[in-house]
Amino acid sequence: MIKIMIRVLLYILLGLFMSVPAVAQDEDAFFIKKIYNSTLEKGKCYKMLHHLSEEIGGRLAGSQNATTAVEYTYDLMVEMGMDSVWKQECEVPVWIRGEKEEVIIQWKSTNKVLSSKNSQRLNALALGNTIGTGLNGVNGEIIEVYDLDTLDKMGNDLLKDKIVFFNRPMDPSQISTFSAYGGAVDQRVYGASKAAKYGARAVLVRSMTLAQDDNPHTGVCVYDETLPKIPALAISTNDANQLSELLKTQNVDVSIKSNSKNLPPATSYNVIGEIKGTTYPDEIILVGGHLDSWDVGGGAHDDGAGCVHSLEVIHILKMLNYKPKRTIRCVMFMNEENGLGGGKAYANESNLKGEFHLAAIESDAGGFTPRGFTCTAEDEVFKDHFLKFTSFGDLFSPYNMYLKQGGAGADINPLKSQKGLLIGFRPDSQRYFDYHHTAIDRIDAVNERELKMGAAAITSLVYLIDQHGLK
């Protein structure tokens, strides 16, 4: 009962002191409906995403496709008639996959699960930033493990010269698939160095997805520079399940060939455009996504969707002839996937210039139906910002969206020290990891209306922060 009374008190306080006045709410609700109408009827985000995903394709930082995407989005911003459009240099690692990977398992006796063959090619993708195997490949016996800590117990005796197979699945009982991802991805990110510490020759990692299928999922691997580097590849969940089944009764060897390699760093660019604020030009509201993607597929959900969401914000505000009080800045960040070169360069330059980002909104969770926004900030400013932020809640309730505390986005996190509010767009997460970092993250995995609803939601939040600030 006390919990209820406290909540009631909070509602009274919020009602009295924090809410947007009723008249403004009506005007805001009306303008937000206009935003939704315009986006659903005339939005261009799906067409832009089609171009990014299908005409340009996968666009890993440092690649020709990434350069093409920089030019494409720069030109779009210029066409939209933003007040300024520029490219911002950043340094990015250059990793190339090379020829198609080859992962072939072999075992001595036959097994029903894998029919009568005693060898099988697995669906595999080298992990980002990993070294290749060289022309002769890497061979060894597979040993299956479920978590990194187990390796410390196993030590050199069990791991030397082995191929470590990390096979802890994402937890299907998690409601948020991002939580399930967070609970499993350490194997992909740190597994290689951890295994190398005890003399393993290479690692295979179960793909980070809740789907049971044949699509391998790549993603970044981070080497401990003090340890030997060994090749690391993801295999599909179907293959991981079959391999695990096989290992219950057989010794299984594997032969791995991968041709990936790291080249010297290159210069790439964030693409930035802004509409200058009329009243508070020094208060920046940033909206962005990351322009780079993995090399396979089209990077449609990750993160073409976030890029075209952000571009659509500008397109819709321009279409509605909206003149912002504050500066609205649209940023296509480079190199989120394997280095964060763009996000770091952006924050560095912004800090050097003494800029203030009142709010930064990142869309990097796919182009699915919007469920809400989450936010974070430095402790000392969080409470004020959060109360104002949640006072917009009634305006999002017709769209069944929540406003909560939570994460923002990798590219904008470095801006936290400017003491504004960092906000993450949260679309429905159920399908995201079906496509994430795969060859099937293409335009046909994106529903046009779901994508547009996301753009409309983000535009609405930008509008509200522009109108009412965050204090």
Next chain:
Amino acid sequence: MIKIMIRVLLYILLGLFMSVPAVAQDEDAFFIKKIYNSTLEKGKCYKMLHHLSEEIGGRLAGSQNATTAVEYTYDLMVEMGMDSVWKQECEVPVWIRGEKEEVIIQWKSTNKVLSSKNSQRLNALALGNTIGTGLNGVNGEIIEVYDLDTLDKMGNDLLKDKIVFFNRPMDPSQISTFSAYGGAVDQRVYGASKAAKYGARAVLVRSMTLAQDDNPHTGVCVYDETLPKIPALAISTNDANQLSELLKTQNVDVSIKSNSKNLPPATSYNVIGEIKGTTYPDEIILVGGHLDSWDVGGGAHDDGAGCVHSLEVIHILKMLNYKPKRTIRCVMFMNEENGLGGGKAYANESNLKGEFHLAAIESDAGGFTPRGFTCTAEDEVFKDHFLKFTSFGDLFSPYNMYLKQGGAGADINPLKSQKGLLIGFRPDSQRYFDYHHTAIDRIDAVNERELKMGAAAITSLVYLIDQHGLK
């Protein structure tokens, strides 16, 4: 400000009188999480849906497939160990599509939109319950209209011997696609008789979807028995757009052949299973969907999803060894699509037996991510039921689901007079009409996790109503 004060007052009242006590809430939250865990980890709904959609396929009432689906779900209920399982007779119309429809437009001069041809075959499907054209087909000049009332103004002069082409699109600015559907579907349901009144020979109707593609969408057409019956067919939205474009500059004739026909009514069945309540066996909580679907596609979202949601409720409660206080009844309704024979028969027999449905929950909006539940009831009992219903809101907030007033479902609506609460499950609606009543409403349009989340949500609501009643 007054609105805010009223809301605060309402929260206080709700807090003091209506909420589930805090201890019960903790227990409930724990049990609901168990329901979600079990469903996401061990749910069978996707496998059952695969069978319904791909092994059995489209199952229009009166068809062999519908009979097979009756047997399949009856056997499933028996296997689950429900206390009683039975089939309930109902009369259903029998409509058959016959050989593939043929709709060919012809025009005198060439046109760039349709290249240099002067005839084109359209993607078409006869509407349900409509008559065929006979062997010679029906020919005539096409006239495009946007709403039914226009026909009254046009009259015999303009409409006699014409083929009326209804082309008002669903409104893309609607947030709920069901609202957009509701605003356009009169053309499909009543267009034929309205056109026949003024001497038209047949009608073509723009497919009821927001997607722009080549899939025609069938659905029911209702003839006015006092007027001549004329053939009615849906054409795809791409074809509708092209035809409309063509009509701006050309006279266009069309030749239609359709082989659909109505046979005498047949006997079919609802499939019903129940677990008897231990404390209040006379208070029934119904959960159901409709087993019939259109003949094309697999009826995966419409409404295989609702059927397997309902079956999963029983599967999960059984798996958790839950003994309900109230009687939980699972119903596969027959003939929702073109007659409601099953829903009417169910309510008639229930009324005759003097049964009381405390709650009836229908899932008939697809297998997408759950967004909430809506409810309705007779005016005199609505307020009490609704306050109790919404007192469960906190327990659904971790799943970001709303509980609101709104529609329930066609099959359960006839139970309203029993003065219980009628509840509709509301999954995300954005993709529903991409598949609705088409050949592509198949299992691959359904995401396994989204489907399971729906089953878990419905099971949770059944549990809460069983535990706490609705007063």
